[in-house]
Each structure stands twice: as C-alpha cells, then as structure tokens.
Amino acid sequence: MFKAILLEESDGKVSAGLTELEESQLPEGDVTVAVEYSTLNYKDGMVLNGLGRLVRSYPHVPGVDFAGTVEESSHPDYKPGDKVILTGWRVGEHHWGGYAEKARVKGDWLVPLPEGLTTKRAMAIGTAGFTAMLAIMALEAHGASPDKGEVLVTGAAGGVGSVAVAVLAKLGYHVAASTGRAETHAYLKDLGAATLIDRQEIAEPSGRPLDKERWQGCIDAVGGATLACVLPQIAYRGSVASVGLAGGNKLETTVIPFLLRGVNLLGIDSVLSPPPERREAWARLVHELPMDKLDGMINDAKLADLLTLGGDILKGQVRGRVVVDVRA
The missing domain is CATH 3.90.180.10 (Medium-chain alcohol dehydrogenases, catalytic domain)
Structure with a gap:
C-alpha cells in the first residue's frame, strides 16, 4: 500500500x-x-x-x-x-x-x-523551472544577449518567473520583473531583478500598433491583454517567449510589431520537449541557476x-x- x-x-x-x-x-x-x-x-x-x-x-x-x-x-x-x-x-x-x-x-x-542536483532541488525546479530554461534557450536562439538591453519577466513571483529571473540575472541580463504583489518586491530583488514593474503598468494595450522600444525580450507567463501590451514595446528583432496564460488565453493585437520590427513570438512547450533538449536544459539549470536562490x-x-x-x-x-x- x-x-x-x-x-x-x-x-x-x-x-x-x-x-x-x-x-x-x-x-x-x-x-x-x-x-x-x-x-x-x-x-x-x-x-x-x-x-x-x-x-x-x-x-x-x-x-x-x-x-x-x-x-x-x-x-x-x-x-x-x-x-x-x-x-x-x-x-x-x-x-x-x-x-x-x-x-x-x-x-x-x-x-x-543530473550530477550535483538532489531530488528535492529537482522538484523545486520542476516543470516551471524547466519551462523557464527552455524560454531562455529560445530567446538566446533568436539573438538575445546580456549586452542588448533589458529583459522583462511577467508573473515574476510565480514558479516560472522566479526561476527565469534568477537564471537571467546569473547570466548577466538586466531583468525587469513584473508583479502585482508589492510584498514580493524584496524577494524578486534578492533573485536578481534590477527593475520592478507594477503589473498594472502593462495590463492593457495602449491601442497604438507600436510603442517605444523598451525591452529586448520578454518571458511572458500571463498572456492575454498583458502580452498584447508588451508586444508593441519589444525592440527591433526582439522576442517574446510565451509560457503561460494566467491572464487569459485570447490575444487581441496587430501584426505590425512582427512586420515593422521583426518581433518574434515564441511558443514554449515543455510537455513534449524532445529528450536531447531536456537533457541540455537540465544540465544548464544545474550550472546557471544559483542553488541558494533556488532554496529561497x-x-x-x-x-x-x-x-x-x-x-x-x-x-x-x-x-x-x-x-x-x-x-x-
């Protein structure tokens, strides 16, 4: 039993x-x-x-x-x-x-x-952290690098967001963390967030097809209106890795960011990720996710x-x- x-x-x-x-x-x-x-x-x-x-x-x-x-x-x-x-x-x-x-x-x-990882820490990472690593790998494959500007993480205090903030900061990125919970600000700063964004600031699209270029990329766990708000603010040939739908699964936007700025919208699926990609992501997590941050x-x-x-x-x-x- x-x-x-x-x-x-x-x-x-x-x-x-x-x-x-x-x-x-x-x-x-x-x-x-x-x-x-x-x-x-x-x-x-x-x-x-x-x-x-x-x-x-x-x-x-x-x-x-x-x-x-x-x-x-x-x-x-x-x-x-x-x-x-x-x-x-x-x-x-x-x-x-x-x-x-x-x-x-x-x-x-x-x-x-992986060697150097306990089963407890593996589950502290889990699907959320694994998905965050896949998102970072996708951004990198489409040109993201620490010297190109800020990366936004939405839903930053959640599971995917927490790991994404910690890994991006360890890799040298300037991370903007978006959250609607003021009580998580110190937590996100400790993970490595350089800038804190109130989620209301990006909760609704401006209505303009393009806004000022603000971020080189984004890992978005929210979807819905937040994603529609972020897309027109992504820099030329930047990318958004879409990992969640906490704010809704409908996306009402225009194709203008894709056509005039070459913005990439990258779908991240961790469920059927092939074995070689899985092993690469887990190997990178062991080395690029600070274990003291994970424990926190x-x-x-x-x-x-x-x-x-x-x-x-x-x-x-x-x-x-x-x-x-x-x-x-």
Missing part, C-alpha cells in the same frame, strides 16, 4: 482526497519509481480542481512532476537505484502522476537526475496540503516553488 492523492468524478464534479492504493492499481509502464518529491504547477491546480478537461478518465492520480528512485525497470536505460526526474509527457493528465509514493511510467519519459524559493508541503494549495495557485497566492515531500 502507498499514499496518494486520488481524484474522483461524480455527476460532473471532481473531488480530491488523500487515500491509500495498491501497487497493482498503478498504470502500465516499464519503470516503477519510488517517488520522493513532487511539486505544484498552475496546471496541477487546474487538474486538482477539475478544470480545463485535462484529465481523460477517473479515478486519477494527479501531479505532472516527480523525482525519486527507480524500484523496478525493464527499460535498458534504467536500473533499480537510479535517481530520475519526470516532467511532462501528459503525466498527471492522461497518465497517473507524481502525487503518490509510487509511480509507473515509460522509461523514455524519464531524465537521469522553496515552500515545503505534504500531500495533504495540496488539497488547499491547488486552489491557492489558481488565485495567484503561491510565491516561488512548492516542493511536496510525498512521504511526509
């Missing part, structure tokens, strides 16, 4: 509870992992609250991320005792996830835990805490990274 958060559906309503399951109930897969830590992402909040039709069938164990130790394996790349990470691949959505003491998945979905982002939690935290993250009330010790 092992502990797990189990979601069940009745009359169209989804309920979540802490329960015990048997190993025989685990789904198919060639690697069984003793999960040590998981984490909480915005998508997890949606799944825990039955939103977005992300889960195909119930009962369901959520949790899109986990890290732990291989218990059993018929996959050629993994053996018992190996430390591994999983993010993405629709785990926690279409496939049972990491909010449990055991998980069974396809070995092809796993990444070996951590909010420790237990499985039972997720029943409340899943709603809090949807309301924007979670700062930094929630790390869930599934064994506690």
